[in-house]
Amino acid sequence: MIETVTQIGLPVDEQLCIKKNRLIPDDGGNGRRISVITGIHGDELEGQYVCWLVQQRIQKHPECLKGTVDIYPAMNPFGIDSVTRGIPAFDLDMNRIFPGDTDGDMNEYIAARIVEDITGSDVAVDIHASNIYLTEIPQIRINKITADRLIPLAKKANVDFVWVHDASTVLESTLAYALNSRSVDTLVVEMGVGMRITKEYGEQLTDGIFCLMKEKGIWSGDVHTDHIPIVCVDPDEVEFLNAQVSGVFVKTRNHGALLRARDEIGLIIDPLQGTVLDRVVSPCEGWLFTVREYPLVDQGSLMARILKGHMDEARLKGGVIQ
Amino acid sequence: MKKETLYEIKAIYRDDFRVTGYTFGEGEKALCIIGSMRGNENQQLFCCSRLVARLKRLEEENALVPGKQILVIPCANPYSINTKKRFWCTDNTDINRMFPGYALGETTQRIAAGIFEAVKGWQYGIQFASFYMPGAFVPHVRMMETGYQDTELACEFGMPYVVVHKPRPFDTATLNYNWQIWGTQAFSLYTTNTARVDEESALQAEKAVLNFMSRRQLIKTRAKGGYHSEIVHSTDFISVRADCSGFLKTYVNPGQMVEKGQLLAHILDPYEGYIRSELTAPVHGVISFVGDEPMTYENTAVLKLIREKS
Numbered sequence: 005m006i007e008t009v010t011q012i013g014l015p016v017d018e019q020l021c022i023k024k025n026r027l028i029p030d031d032g033g034n035g036r037r038i039s040v041i042t043g044i045h046g047d048e049l050e051g052q053y054v055c056w057l058v059q060q061r062i063q064k065h066p067e068c069l070k071g072t073v074d075i076y077p078a079m080n081p082f083g084i085d086s087v088t089r090g091i092p093a094f095d096l097d098m099n100r101i102f103p104g105d106t107d108g109d110m111n112e113y114i115a116a117r118i119v120e121d122i123t124g125s126d127v128a129v130d131i132h133a134s135n136i137y138l139t140e141i142p143q144i145r146i147n148k149i150t151a152d153r154l155i156p157l158a159k160k161a162n163v164d165f166v167w168v169h170d171a172s173t174v175l176e177s178t179l180a181y182a183l184n185s186r187s188v189d190t191l192v193v194e195m196g197v198g199m200r201i202t203k204e205y206g207e208q209l210t211d212g213i214f215c216l217m218k219e220k221g222i223w224s225g226d227v228h229t230d231h232i233p234i235v236c237v238d239p240d241e242v243e244f245l246n247a248q249v250s251g252v253f254v255k256t257r258n259h260g261a262l263l264r265a266r267d268e269i270g271l272i273i274d275p276l277q278g279t280v281l282d283r284v285v286s287p288c289e290g291w292l293f294t295v296r297e298y299p300l301v302d303q304g305s306l307m308a309r310i311l312k313g314h315m316d317e318a319r320l321k322g323g324v325i326q
Numbered sequence: 327m328k329k330e331t332l333y334e335i336k337a338i339y340r341d342d343f344r345v346t347g348y349t350f351g352e353g354e355k356a357l358c359i360i361g362s363m364r365g366n367e368n369q370q371l372f373c374c375s376r377l378v379a380r381l382k383r384l385e386e387e388n389a390l391v392p393g394k395q396i397l398v399i400p401c402a403n404p405y406s407i408n409t410k411k412r413f414w415c416t417d418n419t420d421i422n423r424m425f426p427g428y429a430l431g432e433t434t435q436r437i438a439a440g441i442f443e444a445v446k447g448w449q450y451g452i453q454f455a456s457f458y459m460p461g462a463f464v465p466h467v468r469m470m471e472t473g474y475q476d477t478e479l480a481c482e483f484g485m486p487y488v489v490v491h492k493p494r495p496f497d498t499a500t501l502n503y504n505w506q507i508w509g510t511q512a513f514s515l516y517t518t519n520t521a522r523v524d525e526e527s528a529l530q531a532e533k534a535v536l537n538f539m540s541r542r543q544l545i546k547t548r549a550k551g552g553y554h555s556e557i558v559h560s561t562d563f564i565s566v567r568a569d570c571s572g573f574l575k576t577y578v579n580p581g582q583m584v585e586k587g588q589l590l591a592h593i594l595d596p597y598e599g600y601i602r603s604e605l606t607a608p609v610h611g612v613i614s615f616v617g618d619e620p621m622t623y624e625n626t627a628v629l630k631l632i633r634e635k636s
Binding site for chain 1: 335336337338339412413416417418423430431432433434435436437458494495496498499567570571572573596597621622623624625626627
């Protein structure tokens, strides 16, 4: 059943509506609830396919649905419609205004209503796609203050990597922080790349969502978990590579590759002069879980993230030396 | 006056990105002033250009107090000003959400780190700042409530108001906040406008900075005029919100006294022109902000007031 979470009148002949689809069994279900959320950043579309796939599978076996599934495909309809990461009329990152404020401006009001609507869920999955610049292995990111609570759940979500990051004051304005503070176990997924849909990742995460649903008593059907994540709790295990020069990046390794120290990840070239400005190489042995996708780079642009060590685990996940 | 490049990045198809600083006097790092950090902050750049011209003259007239150094950085983000983009051109990140920066991090983190390296360790710091909502503000000095703020010092600018602001999570990555944490007495100066240059309020800002410098014994000239500042908290601002969307027609200006119930604005239907809503003053007070966008969204704070003290 399509429901309006909140709506607000726009100046000229239009309502801004945040919609969700609520799926419940005919008997009303057991009261358990999962929320599948995406589209906070308008340029991240990987979650669109997941929202669709989850519903397709439920429609095929409605008898297996025991609880409530809420699908929120477009938290930021303005952004999605205009191919914009933030909220276009305000130049605002929606994931920096939570938990919102019902007495605040339009965006804060919408944010508050969204939090209000999701609160009460047993689990929530907030699906992101990094951004248009980077491609990511399917992964879950967890703030270390919720690590004990969320790692066991994240391990069941069929992703390849769970990354526990340091707490940051700025991240207190995210939807995940707001929901976790309200006792909704919320997992933030990053996978694929902005402005694209990677079907195999969508299918992989959908399998994971059904595992979570089974875990919470929302789904009684068969589930698949082919992926056991590598869990990283030590920030020193992640190596960040930033561009040393501005130029055009041409990658030679794909995400998921296993790297030896000094392996080349790509070249930064100068098309004006026909020269190579820099060779981007791995400083260590490890697993390339993030790699630059957008070719144009400024000095300092993020080129790659490498999980140091864990080579045997990564090899088991299909990582190969390319 | 010494002009120097404080930070630079090489680009592939554009001229190098440069942050330029102007130093006046020699000796103790007394006052650092920074202007536009976003691509729409033309007024903030204009204010700094006036100060550079004024300080150059004062230095030539031997009117700077010896042993005190003043640094002015008119623009921390020329790339965005030149392309008329509010944030960083490539990835739309905001330099003023990256402080204290990270020299090995992403581009705007590096720029923030480069700027912070140049601006940290000064006794006083002034940033010409802008509000995220488009509109006109009553000129004021704003300070973060970090526990290190000295509001009495802020009164030395002689601006009508000193606003103390309790930082929200995203404020912790601003220059003002980090300046304070690192031991600089930091002030954000808000003039009336942002994108549009307003000479009158720029002149007021220039006088305010000179008053502050005079009272802090950084220049030999005497402070002139100015207000006896009223200290208010940002939570004391009362928002008048649009209860519907439409064309916004306002009837008041920043700094204007209003009576409770006084008509402040109308919201008009964009198709049929009738009055959709009438916005009135909820209290006796002074108008502190007037939105200037032709259209408003529902729930937007289109006006703000400071309640009149009884």
